[in-house]
Amino acid sequence: MLKYILKRVVAMAITLFIIISLSFFAIRLIPGDIAGENAAPEIKAAMEARYHLDKPLGEQYAIFIKNFLSFDFGESMTLYPRRPVFTIIKDKIPLTLMLNVFSLCLTVPVGLICGIAAALKKNTIIDHTISAMVVFNVSVPAFVFASLLQYVFAYRLGWFPFLLNLDATFSFSKFVSMILPILALSFGGIATITRYMRAELFEALNSEYMLLSKAKGLSKVQSTLRHALRNSFIPLCNVIIPMFMGLLGGSMVVENIFGIPGIGSLTAASIQTSDYYLTIAVLFFYSIIGLTSMLLVDLSYGIVDPRIRIGGGKVRE
Amino acid sequence: MEKILEVKDLHIHFNAFAGHVKAIRGVNFHLNKGETLAIVGESGSGKSVTTKAVTRILPENAVIDNGEIIYKGQDLLKMSEKEFTNIRGSEISLIFQDPLSALDPVMKIGKQIMETLILKQKMPKKDAEKRALELMKAVGIPNAEKRFHEYPFQFSGGMRQRIVIAIALACNPELLICDEPTTALDVTIQSQILELIKKIQKENNLSVIFITHDLGVVANMADRVYVMYAGKIVEEGTVEDIFYDPRHPYTWSLLASMPNLDTRGSDKLMVIPGTPPNMLYPPKGDAFAARNRYAMKIDFEREPPMFKVSDTHYAATWLLHPDAPKVEMPEHLKQRIKQQLEEAGRYNG
Structure with missing residues (x-):
């Protein structure tokens, strides 16, 4: 039984890795600009630098995975700027949970x-x-x-x-x-x-x-x-x-x-x-x-x- | 002899998509206390429907048109469902054909045996447990204490049928109906189960109705035999009557088509030509006429009544009418019976 659960958990981890990798690339295909259309070029450059968006895609991916594996899921960029995403999700759960x-x-x-x-x-x-x-x-x-x-x-x-x-x-x-x-x-x-x-x-x-x-x-x-x-x-x-x-x-x-x-x-x-x-x-x-x-x-x-x-x-x- | 059960002029039809299937067309039989009765016939002749009517577990589309089922002086068909639940399982018990699917797959064996004891007989749990273990031992389950806590899937087919028998016996019934109890089991297990039923019958002085299409089982188990064809009883008699002096052509064909130990590989078994009639439109006259080599004109026109052969022996065939031409049973069947009688004589003498 324990062996079976372990096997399943490993398979789950692999699946999750594939999911986040796919979503990492897929999300970038959606048109849109994180700084907003009318933002000053300096602001845009600053934001891109903060979120490593100025680096090549492969390098961005490497940084993302490295952070992810150390449980650093990153920060929100536009919706709740600079708040860690983990806290955001944690705050949203109670209401959803209650309704459900x-x-x-x-x-x-x-x-x-x-x-x-x-x-x-x-x-x-x-x-x-x-x-x-x-x-x-x-x-x-x-x-x-x-x-x-x-x-x-x-x-x-x-x-x-x-x-x-x-x-x-x-x-x-x-x-x-x-x-x-x-x-x-x-x-x-x-x-x-x-x-x-x-x-x-x-x-x-x-x-x-x-x-x-x-x-x-x-x-x-x-x-x-x-x-x-x-x-x-x-x-x-x-x-x-x-x-x-x-x-x-x-x-x-x-x-x-x-x-x-x-x-x-x-x-x-x-x-x-x-x-x-x-x-x-x-x-x-x-x-x-x-x-x-x-x-x-x-x-x-x-x-x-x-x-x-x-x-x-x-x-x- | 005291009659424990009597079925009078029973008619049952099923509402099917295509119309009314007339499954039982006037069945009469009785069962004496302590005897074993066999009802024989091919698939679809109405054997099981008859017994399901006795225990009132007919499917919902079945309609009882006419008839009485008298059990100890009471008509079971006139009883309310509530009254009848006190008889079903407690006085009249049933053993089914397929033990593999008859047990609840997710309930422990012991609990399934105890269920009736606790729910129907209001037995305290401790006593019920004791009784269930006794029953399991009585039906030959080794290691009953351990098996008590196991599930049906951990039991083999024969063991499961033993459990079904134990459940049927739980409330000390007086009448046990066995609906092809060994059909789903292999031959060695079959004989064990038959021996078990025989032993239980003797010990508890049960009256037993045995439904089967296996004539070997009949010869081994029964005191009296009813032969059914197309929803009717065509011949009744003691085992000796039916096996040594059969009168109905259908019984002849049944006996002749059964292989015995002397049947050689090169021998051809007799087969009954054709198929049973479509019970949506039962034929006029004798239902067996179309497949009967000895059918006369009247067989296609009028139904034969039960002709008396002896006090215990009756058969519904026009061949027994005083005006009918003398027709003897087929030669090879005669030979076989003679041989069997000789053998029996050898063993007994």
């Missing part, structure tokens, strides 16, 4: 309940309604959905404020302003969980072991709770664990629309202002989240599924 925790508290239970209801009542009006909603949620992109929510509930009906209330203290009005972004963040996840849950549970309900548990004399509720749900939750780890990791990431689109100064909007802003090091750092951060959650998913299978936990390749026959 709320959203996940909504997503997981609602998704599970909808999925279970649809599977138990398969091919009835309940199933058809839920499935139609799932298709709608999966196919409508988040930005359309977020804008629609904002248009209807904030502009037309005026029930909620347009933008997030950024008070430092947590108040009722702040919570109200969070509702729309939370909804916008949740719908995609709900649809995903519902879809998986419905498929997995339906398969489990039709399995032989359900027939046996019925033949044993267990009632439908008992056998569903004890056998079908248990079995269908295992593949669901695949979906839910990345969602927990995604808590840190936030959504670029939703955060922009509701004016939330979190990680998502930071990503968009840093790309727009050609803030090279900040962009790379944010991409690096996202990559770590993605790769770690993949690792966790693979490891979690080994924990929740006894066939992998105990069997582990040498199945006794």
